[in-house]
Amino acid sequence: MRRSMKLAAVVLSGSLGIASLAACGAKSDSTSGSSSATAGAGASGLKVGMAYDIGGRGDQSFNDSAARGLDKAKNELGATVYEAEAKTGEAETDKEQRLKDLVSSGYNPVIAVGFVYQDAVNKVAKDNPNVKFAIIDSASADQPTNVTSLTFSEEQGSYLAGVAAALKSTAKHVGFIGGVQSELIKKFEAGYVAGVHSVDPNMKVEVTYLTTPPDFSGFTDPGKGKQAAQGQLDKGADVIYSAAGSSGNGAIEAVAGANKWAIGVDSDQAAQPALQKYSARILTSMVKNVDVAVFKYIESVKNGNPITGVKNFDLKEGGVSLATTGGHIDDIKKQLDEAAAKITSGQTKIPTAPQG
Incomplete structure (x- = not known):
């Protein structure tokens, strides 16, 4: 489980x-x-x-x-x-x-x-x-x-995902894929980018949205997710976080195929039956404990x-968390603990909308 x-x-x-x-x-x-x-x-x-x-x-x-x-x-x-x-x-x-x-x-x-x-x-x-x-x-x-x-x-869990991405990126270049460009998904983007830049303010973050309202197919099209991820990989990103529903499954497939790191969302995606074959390349998932x-x-x-x-x-109440399946973030546990403590204490304030 x-x-x-x-x-x-x-x-x-x-x-x-x-x-x-x-x-x-x-x-x-x-x-x-x-x-x-x-x-x-x-x-x-x-x-x-x-x-x-x-x-x-x-x-x-x-x-x-x-x-x-x-x-x-x-x-x-x-x-x-x-x-x-x-x-x-x-x-x-x-x-x-x-x-x-x-x-x-x-x-x-x-x-x-x-x-x-x-x-x-x-x-x-x-x-x-x-x-x-x-x-x-x-x-x-x-x-x-x-x-x-x-x-x-979501911005709090995504912030921690961003910290993990930045610490694991060797290319100093990461990506974010949003399913639909809505106010909700922008919270994921904002937190992720803030987390990345808390580690390295100069790290490049690719941002791609699959659809805009009223088109919500960006949450249900793995093909679009795969294509977007491939585009970011081609630009040099080596860690890609997808907040895109089942479209993210396609992104994970592309990232795993390139032997780079994928970050899942909502569920512990490395433990999901349909995605376990990619678990070796799923760094973590930002689990939203719905x-x-x-x-x-x-x-x-x-x-x-x-x-x-x-x-x-919120984070303090266990509403969001990071999955540890595979042990891929065990080596950065200390840094993630520190980042989490600053969030729950109120020391770190995380934006809920993209900055700039």
């Missing part, structure tokens, strides 16, 4: 159709025609619906991390769970229908994975004030009171004291 280094202080460490399927654990297309869904029955009265971002369960990254939290809730809290998958290029009405289907089938809470759901969550939650909703990676000033935002300090946030939220609902408002999971 995955090992992760939790860096804190000085420690490196629809309706009837859906309900019927939930009872038998089958798979089906949703009534909107825009997604497929999987149901699983638990032993308690708690019914949790999860609507995935594009890529869904099996992306080896962000959605899989959320899925681990849902699995834990099913196994440890006896929750009945239902998973609804999204498709690339779907309309906003598809997202809304997916959430409505979960609500009409009695799922409460409903968890939306990803900032692309913000408008849909706001609308459906407003129409269903007795249902609790959570959204991952987004918060809006006008969201209803029955919506909880689960956010993360599973921790998902489980804590579901647990709070079950206990009758639900997390409300905006709950941020």
